[in-house]
Amino acid sequence: MSRLEVEDLTVKYRSGRHERIAVDRVSFAVAAGGTLGIVGESGSGKTSLAGAVAGIVPTAGGRVSIGRRAAGRQLRRHPVQTVFQDPYGSLNPRMAVGDAIAEGVRAGGRSGAAVRTAVSEWLEAVGLDPRTASARPGGLSGGQCQRIAIARALAADPEVLIADEITSALDVSVQGSVLNLVRAKQRELGFTLVVISHNLAIVRFLAEDLAVMHEGRLVERGATQDVLSAPQDPYTRSLIDAVPVLGGSRPASNGDRQ
Ligand SMILES: Nc1ncnc2c1ncn2[C@@H]1O[C@H](COP(=O)(O)OP(=O)(O)OP(=O)(O)O)[C@@H](O)[C@H]1O
Ligand SMILES: [Mg+2]
Structure with a gap:
């Protein structure tokens, strides 16, 4: 099993x-x-x-x-994904959160135009507006950042x-x-x-x-x-x-x- x-x-x-x-x-x-x-x-x-x-x-x-x-x-190449306590610390403050999720999507094996679509889908899947993609972690709440971290981890399809x-x-x-x-x-x-x-x-x-x-x-x-x-x-x-x-x-x- x-x-x-x-x-x-x-x-x-x-x-x-x-x-x-x-x-x-x-x-x-x-x-x-x-x-x-x-x-x-x-x-x-x-x-x-x-x-x-x-x-x-x-x-x-x-x-x-x-x-x-x-x-x-x-x-997957990264079959185990981890989400940690600090929602801000686990995201790069200079990176748009959509790009952070895109990293997960690529780790999950997708590439090209499919990545952008998947990022929008993941934002919706964790209850956020797809337009959040352009935000930086500093502009979001702790709960929103933790949703982003979860989306990034799950997008890698662990x-x-x-x-x-x-x-x-x-x-x-x-x-x-x-x-x-x-x-x-x-x-x-x-x-x-x-x-x-x-x-x-x-x-x-x-x-x-x-x-x-x-x-x-x-x-x-x-x-x-x-x-x-x-x-x-x-x-x-x-x-x-x-x-x-x-x-x-x-x-x-x-x-x-x-
Ligand atoms: N990078 C590190 N270098 C040296 N010692 C460390 C390091 N990380 C953890 N430790 C030590 O290893 C032990 C276990 O730490 P760990 O963080 O795994 O515990 P934890 O159960 O997650 O604690 P917490 O509930 O506070 O998060 C502790 O004594 C800690 O001080
Ligand atoms: Mg701990």
């Missing part, structure tokens, strides 16, 4: 003589078209893991294999999308619409999704399976419902206790953390 398979993935950072293992022999698999949520405290290695899976961060060991989501489909804290920098009023967009696009296009978040409400909304990361390791993995209602690992329990409950009385500050 086509899927994302990660085996013994390890990421180490070196500063001078000091070496830090940010991701420690992590293994997991996600079924094609499925969604895995990854939660864990700040510094537990989530973004390093995302970068390693996407091939952006060098690995010190392990392997990543990506299957095609449909037979006969050609595997097998796997990694969403790393994609709503934590956004105003609460637009977080829901960005999450709905990702979920709708996944249903339509069938990509495999890895959702990284501090916020358990977000992973519960998007992911049927949940993995808990602690100090570079996955300490628990299971159906989201089961993990949240009956956590087996003590660390998972403390994480659940620490996270504000959506609609609860505790302040919703966790999702906005760096």
Whole structure:
């Protein structure tokens, strides 16, 4: 079965003589078209893991294999696309956002006149006016920029999308619409999704399976419902206790953390 398979993935950072293992022999698999949520405290290695899976961060060991989501489909040169937390930081401030999406479209294999058409289609697909193409990131809201980043990633036609804290920098009023967009696009296009978040409400909304990361390791993995209602690992329990409950009385500050 086509899927994302990660085996013994390890990421180490070196500063001078000091070496830090940010991701420690992590293994997991996600079924094609499925969604895995990854939660864990700040510094537990989530973004390093995302970068390693996407091939952006060098690995010190392990392997990543990506299957095609449909037979006969050609595997893209960039089969894993990542959308990060900071919607402005992930876009070139000097580049018109239409050109940013065009990069994704070309990575997805289209060229020539088809690129322009696809850019307009993608802008509409993420709920923006095609005329937004000429805007620079600085002239758009955070929510609009995150939609552009999602459009650019999906235009590359990835097998796997990694969403790393994609709503934590956004105003609460637009977080829901960005999450709905990702979920709708996944249903339509069938990509495999890895959702990284501090916020358990977000992973519960998007992911049927949940993995808990602690100090570079996955300490628990299971159906989201089961993990949240009956956590087996003590660390998972403390994480659940620490996270504000959506609609609860505790302040919703966790999702906005760096
Ligand atoms: N480029 C880097 N160079 C050196 N150390 C790094 C680098 N990136 C991350 N680290 C370290 O690796 C560990 C894991 O960091 P990482 O950013 O992957 O965690 P995270 O779970 O994504 O945290 P957060 O929830 O705050 O985003 C941390 O101790 C961090 O300081
Ligand atoms: Mg991170």
